[in-house]
Amino acid sequence: MEYKKGDRVIHPKKEDWGLGEVLENSNDATVRVFFVGVGEKILSLQYVQPIKVEGIEAKNIVLDNLKIRKTTSGIKYQSLPKSIQFFLEEFPDGFYGEKFIEYERDYKDKAHSLASELLGKESFIGLLNSNDYSEIVKRALKVTSATNLIFPNEKMSLKDGLQSHEAKQKFSHVLYSLLYSEEELENRFVAFSKVLEEINAAKWTTATYFLFIVHPDKYMFVKPTITQYSSELCGYEVNYRPQLNWLTYKSVLDFSEYIKSEISKLKPRDMVDVQSFMWCIAPGKYHDA
Numbered sequence: 001m002e003y004k005k006g007d008r009v010i011h012p013k014k015e016d017w018g019l020g021e022v023l024e025n026s027n028d029a030t031v032r033v034f035f036v037g038v039g040e041k042i043l044s045l046q047y048v049q050p051i052k053v054e055g056i057e058a059k060n061i062v063l064d065n066l067k068i069r070k071t072t073s074g075i076k077y078q079s080l081p082k083s084i085q086f087f088l089e090e091f092p093d094g095f096y097g098e099k100f101i102e103y104e105r106d107y108k109d110k111a112h113s114l115a116s117e118l119l120g121k122e123s124f125i126g127l128l129n130s131n132d133y134s135e136i137v138k139r140a141l142k143v144t145s146a147t148n149l150i151f152p153n154e155k156m157s158l159k160d161g162l163q164s165h166e167a168k169q170k171f172s173h174v175l176y177s178l179l180y181s182e183e184e185l186e187n188r189f190v191a192f193s194k195v196l197e198e199i200n201a202a203k204w205t206t207a208t209y210f211l212f213i214v215h216p217d218k219y220m221f222v223k224p225t226i227t228q229y230s231s232e233l234c235g236y237e238v239n240y241r242p243q244l245n246w247l248t249y250k251s252v253l254d255f256s257e258y259i260k261s262e263i264s265k266l267k268p269r270d271m272v273d274v275q276s277f278m279w280c281i282a283p284g285k286y287h288d289a
Contacts, residue, residue, distance in 0.1 A: 007052055008060075020041075029044065030044055039078075065254070067231060131169075205223060
């Protein structure tokens with residue numbers, strides 16, 4: 001049988017491998033397939049004939065966003081069940097255990113409470129109406145200092161970029177819009193990113209921190225190294241680029257929702273739990289990150 005790049009298939013004898021996608025047209029001897037359960041395999045057509053799958057049975061979010069490796073980075077594909085296993089080795093009681101709360105949850109919850117107090121919608125509107133941009137910036141910087149999620153040099157770049165009245169004014173308005181406007185998220189994110197670029201503070205951590213801390217039920221924080229590492233492990237393409245852009249952030253949000261869905265048996269509360277899971281899914285990497 002002939003297989004074409006993009007065909008969805010299953011292995012007739014390896015049900016646990018799950019759905020697969022043909023990565024390149026088959027030759028007379030072999031076919032190269034990425035299976036959701038085990039990653040990439042080269043199958044000998046002399047011994048096995050993968051079964052083609054179409055329609056609703058061929059749908060899979062990982063395969064729809066499959067990251068095709070162009071280089072050998074040393075990061076091997078890891079199935080979600082295996083990732084869950086590694087997470088539970090680090091935190092045996094899961095998201096609700098004392099260790100997880102102490103190491104990963106408590107300080108982020110406190111930062112969320114602080115952000116809700118200092119940058120809550122009503123108080124934010126009041127400060128905007130009184131043109132008190134200096135106070136808004138002061139509060140925003142205090143919220144960034146509440147965690148170690150943003151690197152110190154990146155916090156300093158944000159602070160240094162917000163010295164002038166004009167910068168404070170622009171930042172205050174786009175931050176409010178980012179957090180509370182009913183406009184499409186893409187437009188809000190792009191506008192906020194533009195202002196960060198203008199003040200030389202355009203880093204992924206800074207661009208995504210406020211959404212994550214104020215609205216952890218919806219939005220993911222982007223730490224470039226860990227985000228790329230976890231997406232590589234999962235074989236999920238997040239279209240990462242160092243420059244702030246909507247495609248990358250939208251891809252990360254979709255990836256985060258996928259992870260949240262796949263680890264539902266662990267009962268993640270929000271993206272705080274998901275973000276921590278992404279840090280912990282490889283043995284030996286958690287404490288090095």
